[in-house]
Amino acid sequence: MAEEAPVLEMRKISKVFPGVKALSGVDFRLFRGEVHAVMGQNGAGKSTLVKVLTGVHAQDAGEILLEGKPIRPDSPFAAQKLGISTVYQEVNLCPNLSVAENMFIGRQPMRFGSIRWKELNRRAEEALKRLNVAVDVTLPLSSYSIAIQQMVAIARVLDVSSKILILDEPTSSLDEAEVERLFGLIRTLRQQGLAILFITHFLDQTYRISDRITVLKDGLFGGEYKTAQLPKLELIAKMLGKELSEFSGAAEGAAQKQKKGEATPVRAEKPVLRIRQLGLRGSIAPFDLDLSEGEVLGLAGLLGSGRTEMAKLIFGIDSPNQGEVQVKGKKTNINSPHAAMMAGMGYCSEDRKNEGVLGELTVRENIILALQARNGVFKHIPYKKQLEIADRLIESLRIKTPSAENAALQLSGGNLQKMMLARWLATDPAVLILDEPTRGIDVGAKVEIMELILNLSRQGRGVIFISSEFEEVVRCSDRVAVLRDHVKVGELAGPEVDEPNIMRTIAEGR
Amino acid sequence: MPSASSLSRNKLVWPLAALACLLIFNFFFTPHFFHIEVKEGHLYGNLIDIIKNAGPIMLLAIGLTLVIATKGIDISVGSVVAISAGVVAIMLGGDLGGVPRHPLSVALVTAVLAATAAGAWNGILVSRIGLQPIIATLILFVAGRGIAMVLTNAMVIWLYVKPFAIFGQGYLFGLPFSIYMVVGLLLVTWLLTRRTAIGMFIESVGINPTAARFSGINAKNILLGVYVFSGFCAGLSGLVVCSTVMSADGNNAGNLYELDAILAVVLGGTSLNGGKFYLLGSMVGALIIQTLTTTIYAFNVAPEISQVVKAFVVYGVSLLQSERFRRRIAGVFVKRGAVA
Numbered sequence: 001m002a003e004e005a006p007v008l009e010m011r012k013i014s015k016v017f018p019g020v021k022a023l024s025g026v027d028f029r030l031f032r033g034e035v036h037a038v039m040g041q042n043g044a045g046k047s048t049l050v051k052v053l054t055g056v057h058a059q060d061a062g063e064i065l066l067e068g069k070p071i072r073p074d075s076p077f078a079a080q081k082l083g084i085s086t087v088y089q090e091v092n093l094c095p096n097l098s099v100a101e102n103m104f105i106g107r108q109p110m111r112f113g114s115i116r117w118k119e120l121n122r123r124a125e126e127a128l129k130r131l132n133v134a135v136d137v138t139l140p141l142s143s144y145s146i147a148i149q150q151m152v153a154i155a156r157v158l159d160v161s162s163k164i165l166i167l168d169e170p171t172s173s174l175d176e177a178e179v180e181r182l183f184g185l186i187r188t189l190r191q192q193g194l195a196i197l198f199i200t201h202f203l204d205q206t207y208r209i210s211d212r213i214t215v216l217k218d219g220l221f222g223g224e225y226k227t228a229q230l231p232k233l234e235l236i237a238k239m240l241g242k243e244l245s246e247f248s249g250a251a252e253g254a255a256q257k258q259k260k261g262e263a264t265p266v267r268a269e270k271p272v273l274r275i276r277q278l279g280l281r282g283s284i285a286p287f288d289l290d291l292s293e294g295e296v297l298g299l300a301g302l303l304g305s306g307r308t309e310m311a312k313l314i315f316g317i318d319s320p321n322q323g324e325v326q327v328k329g330k331k332t333n334i335n336s337p338h339a340a341m342m343a344g345m346g347y348c349s350e351d352r353k354n355e356g357v358l359g360e361l362t363v364r365e366n367i368i369l370a371l372q373a374r375n376g377v378f379k380h381i382p383y384k385k386q387l388e389i390a391d392r393l394i395e396s397l398r399i400k401t402p403s404a405e406n407a408a409l410q411l412s413g414g415n416l417q418k419m420m421l422a423r424w425l426a427t428d429p430a431v432l433i434l435d436e437p438t439r440g441i442d443v444g445a446k447v448e449i450m451e452l453i454l455n456l457s458r459q460g461r462g463v464i465f466i467s468s469e470f471e472e473v474v475r476c477s478d479r480v481a482v483l484r485d486h487v488k489v490g491e492l493a494g495p496e497v498d499e500p501n502i503m504r505t506i507a508e509g510r
Numbered sequence: 511m512p513s514a515s516s517l518s519r520n521k522l523v524w525p526l527a528a529l530a531c532l533l534i535f536n537f538f539f540t541p542h543f544f545h546i547e548v549k550e551g552h553l554y555g556n557l558i559d560i561i562k563n564a565g566p567i568m569l570l571a572i573g574l575t576l577v578i579a580t581k582g583i584d585i586s587v588g589s590v591v592a593i594s595a596g597v598v599a600i601m602l603g604g605d606l607g608g609v610p611r612h613p614l615s616v617a618l619v620t621a622v623l624a625a626t627a628a629g630a631w632n633g634i635l636v637s638r639i640g641l642q643p644i645i646a647t648l649i650l651f652v653a654g655r656g657i658a659m660v661l662t663n664a665m666v667i668w669l670y671v672k673p674f675a676i677f678g679q680g681y682l683f684g685l686p687f688s689i690y691m692v693v694g695l696l697l698v699t700w701l702l703t704r705r706t707a708i709g710m711f712i713e714s715v716g717i718n719p720t721a722a723r724f725s726g727i728n729a730k731n732i733l734l735g736v737y738v739f740s741g742f743c744a745g746l747s748g749l750v751v752c753s754t755v756m757s758a759d760g761n762n763a764g765n766l767y768e769l770d771a772i773l774a775v776v777l778g779g780t781s782l783n784g785g786k787f788y789l790l791g792s793m794v795g796a797l798i799i800q801t802l803t804t805t806i807y808a809f810n811v812a813p814e815i816s817q818v819v820k821a822f823v824v825y826g827v828s829l830l831q832s833e834r835f836r837r838r839i840a841g842v843f844v845k846r847g848a849v850a
Contacts, residue, residue, distance in 0.1 A: 317723075336723075337725070337726050338726045338727070338728050342726075354721070355718075355721050355724050356724065357718075357721065358713075358714050358718055358722070359717065360786055361710070361713065361714065368710075369710070369725045370725045370726050372707045373711070373727045376707075377707050380705060380706045380707050381707075
């Protein structure tokens with residue numbers, strides 16, 4: 001069967017933002033009656049692609065063909081008129097208006113200058129019935145679940161006669177039953193011949209609903225595949241920009257190591273952190289986690305898989321709605337970073353600039369801050385003692401600064417990272433959580449940071465190490481917890497810890 | 511190598527230079543400006559008047575410095591001055607013979623406590639409810655005057671309790687009493703912020719509340735604390751204001767003081783963006799404002815343009831604070847020099 005012509009074709013699309021090449025030479029095709037998923041890690045260019053298509057951004061190069069004719073929408077409204085409709089992650093309707101009003105807002109059926117309510121409600125009901133959604137259209141939108149609101153949003157844009165429906169992360173705030181309901185609707189629409197562009201970071205959902213997948217990696221086109229012909233593992237490799245064949249040899253070796261690993265008994269160690277069923281709805285599914293003295297536990301997963309959410313929950317930045325945490329054998333109620341610190345934890349954020357460094361304070365003040373916060377306001381550390389602590393850490397971590405009294409903002413990225421480490425080392429923590437400590441720093445500093453991590457564990461501290469570079473995770477960690485779609489899907493220990501195993505765990509769970 | 515102390519000295523340079531310019535101008539153009547004489551054992555003169563009249567604003571500016579350092583603002587202080595004045599007035603009573611209704615000490619403490627409670631209200635709105643500071647304090651900015659009016663029954667209460675006059679009119683060792691209040695509060699605040707960790711925590715919260723919280727600082731309590739303290743300062747200021755005129759007027763006591771106090775803090779080098787704060791700078795800022803006012807009076811500038819003159823001087827001093835502006839000016843001169 002010859003392939004029919006695509007409804008939409010985007011050719012060699014490029015888009016440059018100051019300092020970033022968001023898209024370069026990306027191709028994308030969309031056919032009638034199919035669901036096409038665009039996959040990629042955070043920052044791969046998914047949103048930019050949609051924004052070019054919907055007229056939010058104009059492409060710098062390349063062309064868009066709709067039913068064979070070149071188009072260049074200059075606003076979302078223009079795109080809508082061409083038949084390109086978008087439903088965003090956050091429902092942007094009016095919750096206090098009725099379902100019917102929401103569907104026809106701005107184009108209500110009128111007679112003699114007043115709205116024909118009966119006609120309005122009847123048409124809304126019909127439109128929803130076509131999508132197998134039975135609701136009372138006269139009730140306010142807010143009385144229905146987010147899933148229904150999503151469907152109303154879809155019904156609204158479809159009623160404006162669409163050729164293409166773009167769903168941008170529609171499932172991120174839905175629970176499982178709601179997702180299934182939405183998928184039912186998507187399948188109906190697909191049968192009716194609509195072309196659907198589906199964006200999600202949930203791998204499972206992609207495989208459940210999509211017919212075709214386009215992969216983006218750092219703004220580059222990573223290929224277009226039939227979903228049925230692209231194994232999950234291969235998709236993950238492509239999202240990471242790696243060749244699967246690179247791993248196949250190593251994978252066999254790892255499998256052998258794994259067998260050997262099963263034979264060696266696990267050492268009984270002193271636990272410093274014991275987490276049971278800690279979770280927060282909408283952030284991360286309940287998980288168990290153990291950490292022993294002198295152990296480095298890696299958290300691995302794709303960007304947006306919930307690693308940072310997990311770290312923030314453990315450190316009390318977000319408040320969990322279930323679960324239990326024990327630090328050094330003591331049950332602790334951790335509901336704020338202050339409480340986590342008092343319990344003996346430290347946390348270096350992945351976002352050094354906005355969540356860590358206080359640029360206008362001096363290096364000394366930055367280093368002393370957490371220790372002083374632990375001591376409390378009135379147990380002031382004398383200046384001489386502060387300087388002593390700062391100088392000792394500057395020397396032992398080899399932080400390059402002219403003196404402890406220089407403003408922190410004069411330091412380079414790698415040195416700022418070490419300064420953040422110094423802040424927590426000053427408090428002598430039992431557990432240290434490092435979120436992407438090697439991001440955005442030069443290669444030499446990366447190696448130094450990783451050596452530091454190993455040193456910390458040798459001092460008997462438990463370290464939780466988060467990195468997007470699986471290679472780094474493998475090199476540093478004794479054990480690795482693997483995350484996917486905001487769920488902890490598995491754990492690798494000892495000889496099992498290698499890159500192919502991490503990828504396989506992401507793909508298959510355990 | 512710039513050390514922290516020399517940096518703060520640098521920050522003081524520009525406000526001091528502005529103050530010096532104003533004084534030098536007066537030295538040449540205002541007769542008897544620097545004349546100080548001793549009358550009845552007190553010092554009299556323009557300079558003494560400036561310090562005395564700047565007292566209420568200086569007291570407010572000390573509290574506001576800390577609020578502004580957290581990237582907050584407290585526009586209710588003028589109204590809280592009126593509350594404090596109102597409370598002390600009804601506690602003392604308008605008895606013509608000067609017999610206080612309640613003991614003076616009780617009246618003073620109650621007034622300052624009332625003002626501190628007002629500050630706590632602001633602090634709770636900002637730190638616990640999460641309102642934006644300007645909105646949170648706008649409530650008392652408006653309602654505070656209403657409260658003061660209710661307290662005084664919408665009338666001006668005149669006071670005849672002699673000992674109370676010391677706060678606004680009294681002298682100690684030849685100098686106005688209010689100066690000692692300012693110096694005392696300044697000293698206590700300096701010790702509290704610089705000899706404990708409070709100062710660093712306040713600056714951390716002002717620079718980046720998220721980073722401060724992630725470092726284990728209880729940012730909410732710091733925020734609450736600075737607004738409570740600002741209320742306390744406004745309470746003291748209210749005593750001085752009330753004592754100066756020996757009356758409480760809910761409508762006019764402390765009217766627009768919040769603006770002068772905020773201006774004093776900003777002139778003193780503390781940025782409205784929060785972060786590093788300079789208590790001494792704020793004091794110099796208050797003196798600049800008061801000197802300016804006195805100068806304008808001394809020159810008999812017509813009242814309708816006196817505000818404009820004030821505005822231009824303030825504008826100039828603010829520009830002087832901007833490093834970018836200074837560099838640009840310096841650049842112009844360097845270029846001229848090169849051409850010549």
